[in-house]
Amino acid sequence: MAQEVALPLELEEELPERGRRWRRLAHTARRHPLGVFGLFCVSLLFFCGIFAQAKVPFVELGLSIVPYDPLDINRETDVLGTLAAEVDAEDKQLTVLGSSLEAGSSFDLETERVTVTRLVSEIGDTHTVAVARGSSPTAHAQGVLLKHEAALALADPSFSHPFGTDHLARDVFSRTIFGARISLLIGLVAVLTGVSTGAMLGVISGYFGRIIDTIIQRGVDILLAFPPVVLLLAIITVVGDEDSAVRKFLADADLVPGFVPLIGGPIDIRLPERDFIGIPNFIDVFIVALAIGLAVGVFTTRVVRGAVLSIKENVYVDAARSMGASDARIMWRHIFPNVVALVVILGSVLLPVAILAEATISFLGIGVPLPTPSWGADLSDEKSRQLMLEGYWWPVFFPGFALSLIVLGFNMVGDAFRDLSDPRLRGSGLGGGGGGGGGGGGSSPL
Amino acid sequence: MVGVSFLTFSSFNVIPGDACVLRLGFGSTPETLEDCREQHGLNRALFPISIHSDAPWLHVQSSQYGDWLWDIPAHQDLGRSLAEGGAEVSTELERRLPITLELMIMTIIFALVLGVVPGVLSAVRPNTPIDWLARIASVLWLSIPSFYLAILMITFGLLWFDWTPPQFGSGYKPFMDDPWINLQQFFFPSLVLSVGIAAVIMRLTRSAMLEVLRNDYIRTAWSKGLRERTVVWRHALKNALIPVITLVGLQVGALIGGTVIIESVYNLNGVGKYTLEAIIRRDLFVVQSLTLMFAFVYVLSNLMVDVAYAFLDPRIHYN
Numbered sequence: 001m002a003q004e005v006a007l008p009l010e011l012e013e014e015l016p017e018r019g020r021r022w023r024r025l026a027h028t029a030r031r032h033p034l035g036v037f038g039l040f041c042v043s044l045l046f047f048c049g050i051f052a053q054a055k056v057p058f059v060e061l062g063l064s065i066v067p068y069d070p071l072d073i074n075r076e077t078d079v080l081g082t083l084a085a086e087v088d089a090e091d092k093q094l095t096v097l098g099s100s101l102e103a104g105s106s107f108d109l110e111t112e113r114v115t116v117t118r119l120v121s122e123i124g125d126t127h128t129v130a131v132a133r134g135s136s137p138t139a140h141a142q143g144v145l146l147k148h149e150a151a152l153a154l155a156d157p158s159f160s161h162p163f164g165t166d167h168l169a170r171d172v173f174s175r176t177i178f179g180a181r182i183s184l185l186i187g188l189v190a191v192l193t194g195v196s197t198g199a200m201l202g203v204i205s206g207y208f209g210r211i212i213d214t215i216i217q218r219g220v221d222i223l224l225a226f227p228p229v230v231l232l233l234a235i236i237t238v239v240g241d242e243d244s245a246v247r248k249f250l251a252d253a254d255l256v257p258g259f260v261p262l263i264g265g266p267i268d269i270r271l272p273e274r275d276f277i278g279i280p281n282f283i284d285v286f287i288v289a290l291a292i293g294l295a296v297g298v299f300t301t302r303v304v305r306g307a308v309l310s311i312k313e314n315v316y317v318d319a320a321r322s323m324g325a326s327d328a329r330i331m332w333r334h335i336f337p338n339v340v341a342l343v344v345i346l347g348s349v350l351l352p353v354a355i356l357a358e359a360t361i362s363f364l365g366i367g368v369p370l371p372t373p374s375w376g377a378d379l380s381d382e383k384s385r386q387l388m389l390e391g392y393w394w395p396v397f398f399p400g401f402a403l404s405l406i407v408l409g410f411n412m413v414g415d416a417f418r419d420l421s422d423p424r425l426r427g428s429g430l431g432g433g434g435g436g437g438g439g440g441g442g443s444s445p446l
Numbered sequence: 447m448v449g450v451s452f453l454t455f456s457s458f459n460v461i462p463g464d465a466c467v468l469r470l471g472f473g474s475t476p477e478t479l480e481d482c483r484e485q486h487g488l489n490r491a492l493f494p495i496s497i498h499s500d501a502p503w504l505h506v507q508s509s510q511y512g513d514w515l516w517d518i519p520a521h522q523d524l525g526r527s528l529a530e531g532g533a534e535v536s537t538e539l540e541r542r543l544p545i546t547l548e549l550m551i552m553t554i555i556f557a558l559v560l561g562v563v564p565g566v567l568s569a570v571r572p573n574t575p576i577d578w579l580a581r582i583a584s585v586l587w588l589s590i591p592s593f594y595l596a597i598l599m600i601t602f603g604l605l606w607f608d609w610t611p612p613q614f615g616s617g618y619k620p621f622m623d624d625p626w627i628n629l630q631q632f633f634f635p636s637l638v639l640s641v642g643i644a645a646v647i648m649r650l651t652r653s654a655m656l657e658v659l660r661n662d663y664i665r666t667a668w669s670k671g672l673r674e675r676t677v678v679w680r681h682a683l684k685n686a687l688i689p690v691i692t693l694v695g696l697q698v699g700a701l702i703g704g705t706v707i708i709e710s711v712y713n714l715n716g717v718g719k720y721t722l723e724a725i726i727r728r729d730l731f732v733v734q735s736l737t738l739m740f741a742f743v744y745v746l747s748n749l750m751v752d753v754a755y756a757f758l759d760p761r762i763h764y765n
Contacts, residue, residue, distance in 0.1 A: 034585070225741040229703030233725050234737065356591060360703075363593050364710060364722060379594065388601045396601075400594035408589035415585065 028420065035416025041409025048177045049184030081127075081146045083109070088139045093120060096127045096146060107146045112138060114146075154392050166395035167383050175373040176398045182285060182374045183355045183406065189289035190354040194296030195347045199339065201297070202304025207312055207331050216301065223298045232361050235291040285374075288367045292354045300346055304339055311338045352410035359403050375399040538720060538732075539739075546705050546716035549639070552632050553701060554694060556640035561647025562683075562690065568648075569655030569686075570678055580648060587645035592704055596638045596711040635712045639704045643697050650693050654686035661685075688758050695751030699744050 029036050085095045087109075094114070106115040112133065120128040157164040163172035205216040223231060311317070312335060320330050361367035362376030370377050378384070378399040388396045568580035658664065659682055667677045705718035713719075717736065724732035 034582075225745055226737060227699040227702035227740050227744055229706055230721060230737060230740055233706070233722065234733065237725050359591060360593070360707060363591075364707065366726070379597065385597065388597070389604055391605060393601055393605070396597060400591070400597065404590045404594060407591070408585065411585055411589050 032416040032419065034412045035419075038409040038412025038414075038416065041405050042413055045180050045184060045406045045409070048180035050181075083140055083146070086140065090137070092133070093128055093130050096129060097125055109140050109146060112136075112140075154387065154395075157394055163398045164392075164394040166381075167387055167392075172395050172398050175378060176375070176402050178373045179375040179378065179399055179402060180406075182368065182372065183358060183403075186285060186289040186292065186358045186368075187351045187355040189286070190292035190296055190358075191347050191351050192293075193290060194293035194354075195300050195343060195350065197293075198297035198300025199304045199336075199343045202301040203308050203331050203335055203339065205301065206305040206308025207327070207335060213305075217305070220298050220301050223295075224302070228295055228357070229360060232291055232295055232357060233364065233366055235294060236288060236361060236366050239287055239291060284367075284369050285372065288358055288361065292357050295357070296350050296354060299350070300343070303346060304343065307339050307342055308335055311335055349414065352407050356403075356407055375403040379403075539717065539735075542715060542717045542720055545714055546709070546718060548628075548632055549636055549705055549708070549714065549716060550698075550701055552636035553640045553643070553704070556636055557643040557647055557697075558694070560640060560644035562651050562687070565648040565651025566655055566678065566683060566686075569652045569659065570674075572656070580652070584645040584648045587641045587648075590641070592638055592642055593707050593711055595641060596635070596708060599634065599638060600711075635708050635714060639701070639708045642704070643694075643700065646697065647690055647693060651686060651690055654689050655682060658682045658686045688755070691754055691758060692751050695747050695754065698747040702740055702743065 081096045083094065083096060087094055106113060108114070115132045117130045117132055120130055122128075154167055155161055155165045155169075161171050161173060163176060165171055166175075201216055205213045226234070317330060317334055320334050325333075358367055358374070359376030359379070362374050363380045365380050368374040368377050370381060379396055381395070384392075384395045564576075564580040564583065568577040571577055664677060664682055667681045672681075702718070705716060706722055707718070708714070709716045709718040710722055717739075720732070721736045721740075724736065
C-alpha cells in the first residue's frame with residue numbers, strides 16, 4: 001500500500017514542468033542558504049569585474065560603477081569666505097568676509113592663485129589682508145568665493161567616499177571594486193591558458209604513453225616538486241624582469257596578426273605597455289596571470305592524464321582505432337569529450353585558487369606592481385600598513401575583506417554544489433571534505 | 447632533485463643582468479663588474495659539459511653549475527651568497543632553519559588540535575549547534591588568507607587592546623634558553639598559519655568520522671556497553687585519523703609557502719624570509735640551494751606519507 005502511494009508521488013517529481021522546476025530551485029536554495037550567499041559573492045565579483053569601469057576596447061560605454069578613478073588623487077575644496085569688496089588687477093589688499101586668514105595661507109580666487117603675506121586689520125567678520133597675487137592678476141567682483149583645495153588623504157569612510165581614501169588620497173571604494181576586475185582577469189586568463197594547455201598535454205601524455213609520457217611527466221614532476229608559492233615567486237622573478245624575453249615578446253608581438261575589426265581598417269593589436277581596459281601596468285598583470293597559469297596547468301596535466309589512462313582502455317577507443325581513425329582523431333573525438341566535464345570542474349575549482357595566488361604574490365611584492373589597484377598589492381603597501389597601526393585601517397582592511405569574501409563565496413558555492421551532487425551526504429548540510437582531493441586542492445597554493 | 451636545481455639554475459641564467467649588476471648598480475664600469483664576477487666565479491662556463499666546434503666530443507670543464515652540484519656531497523657546501531658580505535648558505539641555514547622548523551612544527555600541532563577536536567565533535571553530534579559552528583568556522587578559516595588574518599590580528603590587537611605580539615626584532619630566543627619567551631614569540635605566527643590547514647583537517651576529520659561511525663565494529667563497541675568517550679576517541683578516531691595523517695603530509699608544501707608569507711609579515715628571520723629576499727636579490731646560489739632543500743623536504747614528506755599509510759593501515763602493502 002505504502003509503495004503504491006509512493007510511486008505516483010515520485011513520478012510527479014520527475015515531471016519537468018516549468019513552475020515545478022522553479023519551485024524545486026527555490027526549495028534547493030532554501031536548503032542551502034550558504035550556497036546562495038556564495039553564489040551572490042561570486043556574481044558580485046563578476047559584476048564588479050566587468051562593469052568596474054566601462055573603458056572596454058573599441059567601445060566607450062557610458063556605464064561605470066566606480067565613482068572615482070582608482071588612480072586619481074581626490075581633492076577636497078573648502079570655501080574660506082567671500083570677497084567683501086571688488087578688487088582690480090593691481091590691488092595688493094583684499095577685504096574678505098567670513099574667515100580668519102593666516103599669513104602664508106593660500107587660496108584660489110576664480111582661476112588666480114593668491115597667497116596671504118600678512119593680516120592688516122580685523123573688524124568683526126571682515127578681514128583685510130595684504131596678498132601676493134598670481135602671475136597674471138585679474139579683477140574680481142564682490143562676492144567671489146575664496147576656495148582652498150587640498151589632497152584628501154586618509155579621509156574617514158563617509159558618504160562620498162564609502163571606504164575612505166588612502167594616504168595618496170585615492171578612493172578606497174573605487175580601488176576595491178576595481179580590484180575585482182584585476183582579480184577576475186588574472187583568474188580567468190590563468191585558468192583558461194593553464195587548464196587548456198594542461199588538458200592538452202595531459203591527453204597527449206596519457207594517450208601516447210611510453211617516451212612522450214615519460215618526458216612530459218618528468219617535467220611535471222620537477223615543477224610539482226616546488227612548493228607552489230616558491231615556484232610562482234621564481235617564475236615571476238625570471239619572467240617579469242625588466243627586459244626578459246617574455247616581456248619583450250608580449251610587448252612587441254602582434255597577438256592577432258591581420259585582425260580586422262568590424263569598425264574597419266586593421267588595428268595594431270598589441271598589449272599596451274600601460275593602460276588597457278583601465279588597468280595600468282597591463283603587461284605585468286598579464287605576466288602574473290601566465291605564471292599562475294603555468295602552475296595551474298601543471299596540476300591539470302597530472303589529473304587529466306590519470307583520467308585519460310583509464311578512458312583509453314575503453315572498447316570504443318579500440319573500435320575507433322580498428323576502423324583506421326588517426327591518433328589525433330581518437331584523441332579529439334573519443335577521448336577529449338570524456339574529460340571535458342573534469343576539465344570544467346577543475347577550472348572552476350582552480351579559479352579562486354588562482355585569484356588567491358595572485359593576491360599572495362602581489363602581497364609579497366613580486367606580483368602586480370603597486371599603482372595598479374590589485375587587492376594583494378594594496379595589502380602589501382608598506383606605508384598603508386604602517387598607517388594602519390596608527391588607526392587608519394580602511395585602505396588595507398577593505399581590499400583584504402573583498403578578497404576573503406570572494407574566496408569564501410567560491411568555497412560556499414563549491415560546498416553546496418558537492419552537497420547537491422553527492423546524495424550520500426545529502427541532509428548533512430555542508431558535506432565535509434567529501435572529496436578530500438577537492439578540499440586539499442582548493443587550498444593548495446597557500 | 448637534480449632536475450629542480452637544473453631548472454632553477456638555467457632559468458636564472460636566462461635573465462639578463464646578474465647579482466653583480468644589481469649590487470654595483472647599472473652605472474658601474476665593466477672592469478669592476480668583471481672583478482666582482484671573477485670573485486664569485488660567475489664568469490665560468492655555465493654547465494660542466496659542452497660541445498666544442500673544433501672537437502666533436504663532449505668536453506668536461508670547470509663550471510658554475512657542475513661545481514656547485516659537486517660540492518654538496520663532496521664538501522657539504524651549498525655555496526655562498528652573492529650579496530655584500532657573502533655569508534655562506536650553510537651557515538645562514540644553520541641560523542635560520544631552527545626558526546622555520548619550530549614555526550612549522552607548532553603550526554602542525556595547532557592545526558591538528560584546531561582541526562581534529564571540532565571535527566570529531568561535529569561528527570558525533572551532526573546537525574546540532576556545535577556542528578553548525580564547526581562547519582561555518584571551517585569555511586571561514588579556509589577562506590581568509592593567512593597574510594590578511596595576520597595583518598588584522600596585529601592591527602586590531604593594537605588598536606582595540608593596545609597589545610602587540612612579542613617582537614622578533616629584538617632577536618630570536620632558542621627554546622632551550624627561554625622556553626616561555628620562545629613560545630610567546632611563535633604562538634601567533636603559527637596560530638595564523640595553522641588556521642587554513644586546520645580548516646581542511648577539520649572537514650576531512652568530520653567526513654572520515656561520519657564514515658567510520660557507521661561501521662559494524664562501532665556498533666559492536668556501543669553494544670558492548672563501552673562509554674561514549676572510549677568509543678569515539680579510542681575506536682572511531684583511530685581509524686578516522688588515517689586519511690588525516692596523509693593530508694597533513696600533503697599540506698607540507700602549503701606549509702612551506704605559508705612560512706614565506708608569515709615570516710615576512712611577522713618579520714621572523716627564518717628560511718622563508720631568506721628565500722623571498724634571495725629571489726628579489728636574484729641571489730643565484732641561495733635560491734638554488736633553498737629550492738633544492740624545499741623540493742627535498744616536499745618529496746620526503748610525500749614519501750613519508752606513503753610509509754605512514756602502510757604503517758597505520760596494515761591492509762595496505764607496497765611491493
